[in-house]
Amino acid sequence: MPDPSNSGESLLFLTDENLRKGIEAMFFAYRGFTADPDRILEDMDYGRAHHRAVHFINRSPGTTVGNLLTILGVTKQSLNRVLRTLFDDGLVEARVGKQDKRERHLYLTDKGRSLERALSDAQRARMRAAYRAAGPSAVQGFRTVLEAMMDAEQRRQYQGQNQGSKEGT
Amino acid sequence: MPDPSNSGESLLFLTDENLRKGIEAMFFAYRGFTADPDRILEDMDYGRAHHRAVHFINRSPGTTVGNLLTILGVTKQSLNRVLRTLFDDGLVEARVGKQDKRERHLYLTDKGRSLERALSDAQRARMRAAYRAAGPSAVQGFRTVLEAMMDAEQRRQYQGQNQGSKEGT
DNA sequence: TTGGAATGTCAACAAGGCTGACGTATATTA
DNA sequence: TAATATACGTCAGCCTTGTTGACATTCCAA
Numbered sequence A, B: 001m002p003d004p005s006n007s008g009e010s011l012l013f014l015t016d017e018n019l020r021k022g023i024e025a026m027f028f029a030y031r032g033f034t035a036d037p038d039r040i041l042e043d044m045d046y047g048r049a050h051h052r053a054v055h056f057i058n059r060s061p062g063t064t065v066g067n068l069l070t071i072l073g074v075t076k077q078s079l080n081r082v083l084r085t086l087f088d089d090g091l092v093e094a095r096v097g098k099q100d101k102r103e104r105h106l107y108l109t110d111k112g113r114s115l116e117r118a119l120s121d122a123q124r125a126r127m128r129a130a131y132r133a134a135g136p137s138a139v140q141g142f143r144t145v146l147e148a149m150m151d152a153e154q155r156r157q158y159q160g161q162n163q164g165s166k167e168g169t
Numbered sequence C: 001t002t003g004g005a006a007t008g009t010c011a012a013c014a015a016g017g018c019t020g021a022c023g024t025a026t027a028t029t030a
Numbered sequence D: 001t002a003a004t005a006t007a008c009g010t011c012a013g014c015c016t017t018g019t020t021g022a023c024a025t026t027c028c029a030a
Helices: A016-043 A048-059 A065-072 A076-088 A110-134 A136-149 A152-160 B016-043 B048-059 B065-072 B076-088 B110-134 B136-149 B152-160
Strands: A092-096 A104-108 B092-096 B104-108
Touching: A016 A048, A016 A110, A016 B016, A016 B048, A016 B110, A016 B136, A016 B152, A048 A065, A048 A076, A048 A092, A048 A104, A048 A110, A048 B016, A065 A076, A065 A104, A076 A092, A104 A110, A110 A136, A110 B016, A110 B136, A136 A152, A136 B016, A136 B110, A136 B136, A152 B016, B016 B048, B016 B110, B048 B065, B048 B076, B048 B092, B048 B104, B048 B110, B065 B076, B065 B104, B076 B092, B104 B110, B110 B136, B136 B152
Parallel strands: none
Antiparallel strands: A092 A104, B092 B104
């Protein structure tokens, strides 16, 4: 809660001009945000889609294909194309579920972990530089605004790992 | 400058875990950020690329094709495909430069302005809600971190409109 | 046992990136 | 003035990553 006491006083930060600035900040910053991993990826034969898959499999080892579909918000056909190349290249392995044998639980292999490491090192380096330059309280604000910008569904994914449907692994 | 006085004390905000959270926040928030305009666009035959073009032409009326290429960071072939449909549909018009007749200066038509308005209204509404929920100081931090996350080149575009090469219009 | 869920896969398509090559004004410079 | 460089457009072809639709398999649960 942002302090509703100053009604009319400092609502200046809601100016259209300020909002436009925020919009462009998102646009330009997102470019920077993806630039470093993109450079690494284009040397291999991978793209951003592979990065996302690898990231979330690393975050929640043993997650199912269905979970991943929900998080990434793409169709299974699209995800499957990406996963297949990751299987073929030995970066990800799928184990048939013990309880439910229809499910495939996804894990990074050593090779997969090492790619993940390379990608996230690069991305974290930029994030760390930005955090350091901005300072802790700015970071706090950064996270607060981004969180408020998400759809409710995404916010749940972001905050709780996941809660609604199924518990990964 | 973030206050270098607390060395070692509150550097906790630079944790890998915190950075990972920031990374995912960017990912999920960007989805929300583009969701509303995307919904409008898919009803017409346009995509995000059209949105970006329209946005920046609106921001800097009379900007040249070359300027737009720099800002958007795409190839002229890619931009041209988008611009052509915008011309054909009467959303954007190009005027031959007075000083340099090789240049085309881009302007939104009334129709273009009305699409731009619809798109940016939607996007601003979400941004406004996020800003309001987060409060002014969070917004300050949000902008600071995003700015620090940009490449130097993009930061120049973001801050000064543009300075290095050519003055738009 | 039967319906539906979870998954995989084939095929076709579209948007929007990219490269390379070429053409045409127009400007600038030697 | 002639040569070169710039701004822009366009044709052709390629790639990634998204989409829909259809269909098969396996398995859970009522």
